[in-house]
Amino acid sequence: MNIYLVSSVLAFTVSCFLSLIIYLKGSQVKSRNATILIILCAGIWCLFPFFAWWGWPDNTLLFTRIVYLVAIFTAPAFLNFGLTILDTKRLPKERFLIRSSILISAFLFLPFFYSSFFIKGVKKVNSYFSIDGGPLYKLFIFYFGAVCIYCFYRLYFGIKNSNGYLRNQLKYVFIGFLLAFFSGLIHFLTSFGLPEIIPHDFLVVACMFILTYAILKYHLLDINIALTRAGVFIIVYTLVLGIPFGLVGWGKDWLIYFLGQNWYWAPMLLLLGLATCGPFTYIYLSRKAEERFLKEERHAHQLLKQASQGMVRIHDKKRLLELIVHITTKILGLSNAAVFLLDENSGNFKLAAVRFKSKYQYSEVIPQDDPLVQLLATQKEPLVYEELKLANQDLSSDTPNQLKEIDSQMRKLKAAVIIPAVSNARLLAFLVLSEKKSKKMYSPEDLSTLWALSYEAALAIDNAFLYEKEKLRLAEQSRRQALADMAPGASHQFNNRLATISATTDNLLDLVKNDSQGAYQDNLLSNILEGLEIIQKEVAKGEQITKAILQKAKVKLEFDKVDIVKVIQNALNLIRIRRTRESLGGAKEPEFVFNYPKDLPLLTLCEGTIQDVFENMFNNSYDAIVIKHKRNIAPLDYQGKISVDVTRNDNSVIIQVEDNGIGIQKDNLRKLFTDFFTTKATSEKGVVGGSGLGLGVMRSFIEEHGGTITAESEYTQWTRFTITLPLNFKPPK
Template structure:
């Protein structure tokens, strides 16, 4: 079998398989039917060289050729029918009239297919036979050329109007049929004595390869093939192996015939040849497959890991949605993305949006303005579908699910997708409730969403759902703790304020009876003043704790003088001279200038000093140290009291936590906030029965 016959038979088999594949994927679709018919006819016509090559006589070759040319005659109208179905212009009356003319002409040639005026005879031509054209053959050649050019122009006009991956689908279909048309022209030219330098059927094989590529890459004609990467690698490796075997056999044949080298020597050479070149070629082919069929700009597993690790540390729903939107937008390379969240009153409202600024034609609909409040109702097509199925919506896959949906559902889904210029919608389901809709625009590359993309989107959707649920639980926990704090504060405040009020009430009741008693009046005035100060102090603590505003009273002061004044103030207030508490001061120098709110810092040191004195129960040593520590100044207050339990150290700065019989437990919480407002920090070290040491570190500012 010569190369012309081999390529002819190969092209026939490939075309028939391709026709069957496209038809079986959607046997009710006009586009699929017309393409299958056209490809089937192309395949039959490609048998011409093979049939002529196996013919035993001139008469047999002529008979085969005339039968095969029936397919060639039917090809032009079949091609037009495919073009009209694909472009949707078959509904235009003018176009129908034009196509009717082509059909009538084809019928004329069909009726004359065995007329000697069409094909007179066949004659040997190179390794095969060539047609001896009659008068009608010249007309058919012209008709064939006009039909192919006319159909390709219609495809090109439609291609110019398309956008995105639909445009790419049509581009490859156009290239494929231009290639097939050139193959047809080369075959027709052989009837006029133009010798083929190579088999024209190789172009037909290229036609099939281009169509198959458009199917695998862009789902042309709504045909979807799950072409696994491992399968692609295996197939490419198999084809490469077959190619090497053919090359080795060819080389063996040449060397054995012309050079007279023994087959054993050739086998050794072939083994070395395969060993040296097979792996580099295989790796190169795998790289090409990755770039052409599975090209991507993201690492699937790295993206999942990044999303999972980030979302686990997020407890704010808005931050979660913003992160999810950003990661999908960047990873997928989208033109736009919208996130719509369920609202209490019903419906879904856009809470996040980002997009590339792309110039659109004025006559094209614009996506919704992200600055406006965009809301879709519960009766929306995408909402109803996502609630019912929980599946991702891919615009190109809608024909596959159309049969399983209600009549008006597909239309509503398409309207919703058109509103956002969307290609896909990803539902986020939280506790069996549609919580968020992630609406994805077209990819910047114009590519379709692959299986890997869909798997990634499903995984991100699940992780987002878990994060949103955790955020809700965290919010509930914080709210519960806030309510508990309010309750604790109320109870503590009521208890603390009741004691001075009880004293005031008692003395007020005794006032009428003992008003003339001078001693009673003196005692009454002192107690009333003291109790009012207590109440005022409680209210002051609450106000200090409740305000989150930083102090605006910034002044320069000497920290050593401030601490020393505070120590003296505490000594007088606590009447330490009457107790067995000794204060030891160790200052490293007498001047350390700083800027800040001196009054607030004095309050902080006073709280710490008073706590230290109270922890020693009237007996012990209170040590106050000031020493530089790099860019900070450390002020340490250490007592020799009972110390603090290890488990309680982390809690002592929480509000309403106290080990004393009196007080709200706000002193250290307020002190910590004041220190942090001054960009400082406070640390605690403690040993039970030996005491505790509080160290305040403040940044030095000259």
């Protein structure tokens, strides 16, 4: 067996294998196109010994010149690759050098590739072959060396001036291609009569293995996928190369007998046909193998994508974030997951949701100036702990570097991956993911899917922020509007109280003045007591009005132990003040019925928001009664009725508010709690068309108290709302 031929075929095969891996990795591999180009150029150039042997002696020169069609452009390909991976290709000077090298290859060497001015012949020395070069071939050697040396010079300083992950990556590239350069140097020296002691193509094989190792080491490709593809590749190309070689080895005499001196065309055409079909066969079989191997993983990715698409419809931040940690933990099979959310007041990131809080003790707050937060805000890409560890390997212990602090923070968080959620170039949150229970690494497909999920999550979080602000704005606007609306009614009520007090006081003064002689002393005392009782009642009524208005004017949202009966009574008092007889549009004053048990415990509530809910509910009932009267649906003696029934069970208090107004149509009933949806018309006198909080916001207020709200109705007859509030509610911190 000729070891030089084995090394030639092996180098070409490995280069094809590595090129296919990088190509199938898509955009996950940096500098994909430039890397594939230089690897294929080097691999094809390595076929020189094989083609020289195959065509010996008649067609060796022809085959060698065909191989050198590619070899001529190997130096520009290497220069392009080196400057691309250094990210300096865009500089004007570097672009000029790349273009110049391509032009030199194309116009100085390519026109003469078939002439003896470039390659005069091929010499066979023992078991290897060497080039008998013409004058231009020596110039080509100098040109090739100069371009490669310049590229190595740039790579060397790239290593020196970089650190961490990039530095390690450049080291592997530098060492690998330095071996390939020495392989080319040995090849060139044989043309000057120096012996080739070892097959130079083995150095190219070593180069390819170093690059493959770097790809696997830096998680550019999952090892299981790599082995699957490698196995398929070996099987396919063993057949692609083995069948023609087998035909030559065992059927050469038979081919000469039938085809004569042109016998070699049969295996060459067969190789050409198999080589054409080989890539398609490889891609088809590898995809089929991966579909079976990655079926479960791809199903998980599909579930994550489906879940992410519905996130923007969730306006409750707490529910949204709990959903995110739940689905990622369950679908990907993680040990744990947590979300840190931006606190707009402090700028810090606070723990907002965690799947298993008892299992891991997370930091509650991460400051905005923490290196981890700064890195996520700057690079806005997933952060993988394994890659961070590799980046830290080159840092000396006395070298200050933020990467060490980030490494420490990720270990505290037990984070395998951190996914930032960015909206409008602002970091809103980040998702901390632990390792998988299966101990498998996160694949690029995992990271890509999680990155897409974080994009949808960022939009949903942004929407939740906006919704929360809008909800508070609407509540404040509604409160101010209600205070403005009740001003005339409150003035009227206070005038009535003051008029009664004034008349009673005048009457008592007249009695005292007229009884200066004490003739009616006994009657005077009883009249004074009666007058004082009237004044006391009117003062109490005025106090009720004042308390209700002051409560309505509260803006600060605080949870406290509250008597729900008093909250409902306050809301009723405000409605009585706000809805004057003129606002009823000719309808009779509604009858109020309020039933409640006397042993109700205090509830943990935000009194202002819950009072808003009941006030808006009673206001809606008023409007329903007015509309029913205006549309002449009700009988002539129709009087509106609003009833409130409060009951309790072991876990909660149930409040039912029912009116006998216009009711709600069936189609509208299912949309009733949609944000900003209204059933009110604004053209009917006495109807406050859509100026309240809206049932969507009212529901969110109830849910913030751990409660629920439902609606039932029969159009033209009645509407009933049922509110449930828990007895042992714990407000959020």
